[in-house]
Amino acid sequence: MARLVGNPAPHFKAQALVNGEIKDVSLDDYKGKWKVLFFYPLDFTFVCPTEIIAYSEAVDKFKAMGCEVIACSVDSAFSHLAWTKQARNDGGLGEVKFPILADLDKKIARDYEVLVNDSVALRGSFIIDDKNIIQQATVNNLSVGRNVEETLRLVEAYQFTAKSGDVCPANWKKGADTMKPDTAGSKAWFKKNA
Numbered sequence: 001m002a003r004l005v006g007n008p009a010p011h012f013k014a015q016a017l018v019n020g021e022i023k024d025v026s027l028d029d030y031k032g033k034w035k036v037l038f039f040y041p042l043d044f045t046f047v048c049p050t051e052i053i054a055y056s057e058a059v060d061k062f063k064a065m066g067c068e069v070i071a072c073s074v075d076s077a078f079s080h081l082a083w084t085k086q087a088r089n090d091g092g093l094g095e096v097k098f099p100i101l102a103d104l105d106k107k108i109a110r111d112y113e114v115l116v117n118d119s120v121a122l123r124g125s126f127i128i129d130d131k132n133i134i135q136q137a138t139v140n141n142l143s144v145g146r147n148v149e150e151t152l153r154l155v156e157a158y159q160f161t162a163k164s165g166d167v168c169p170a171n172w173k174k175g176a177d178t179m180k181p182d183t184a185g186s187k188a189w190f191k192k193n194a
Contacts (some may be wrong), residue, residue: 005137008036010111016070016099017080025070025099027132033109034067034159035128039114039121043075043083047145049093051123054148054173061096066130067155072101072108074120114139118157127155129162169193 004010013026027035034183038055039134040048055069061166062069074078080100101108114124123140135158140146157168170187179189 004134009132012108015077018099022077037070037126039072039124041120042078048109051145056097058148069098074103099152
């Protein structure tokens, strides 16, 4: 997966559940936009709905940054639809505010190097910039969900560095000091922040 970072995002085109309808969705639909593509193992499971709901509840924050959210699992679009029809307090998703790709042939998960045991996707997350270059990739094993606030922070940081040319130190948040990517810039940052 490390070889994906800094390189063009693998293209995908698949059926997806979009606002309660099944439609074809492709990476080309998001030209010129930042994207968060995240994989989850399976519909009708346990940790997965907590992540999908958390991303759905944060989707307006991503959109405010010009970033679209897309989910993907190896289930069918019909399974995704059924899961959204089930109430959240009964293990369902309810309304989801972003597309959920159906990866029945597992090609997308394979291309993004998150397929495990040729059966399900690990919890892979990819930040893809407006030029379709993967800027960040992380993978969680099946048992632990992601932190959506950290994904938001990373999108904001990568967007900032893309515009400014500065680099962001550890734990950077919007408004905090950044540094020029050279020795003098590093020293100036440490002099101010150490």
